[in-house]
Amino acid sequence: MNPIIDLRQAIVNRVQDNSKEQLAEVIEGSVDHDEKALPGLGVLFEMVWKQSSENEQSHLVNAIYQHLHGDTGNAAANPSPS
Structure with missing residues (x-):
């Protein structure tokens, strides 16, 4: 099986x-x-798209x-913490 499809399905199953x-x-909580x-x-996002x-x-x-x-306050210069 394709692991990408398995990951997608696992994520959907977790929240469906x-x-x-x-x-x-x-x-x-993820952002x-x-x-x-x-x-x-x-x-x-893929589902919404x-x-x-x-x-x-x-x-x-x-x-x-x-x-x-940066049209929203130069957010590109301030990425989210990792």
Whole structure:
């Protein structure tokens, strides 16, 4: 089996029965914390991306671009701690 698919499925299985509040806690608890959580956030982002319209995807790309290029207070110069 492909280990990437296994990782994705494991992440989905871990959170699929969570309430909205629990999902928010998972996301908030992962942001700005240990990098071990990043693959999980990536899987959740992938789910959002696949269900988003082209307009929503464009909005997400613009938000990330602005963040990377300092349009939100030079955040690129101040990355999250590892």
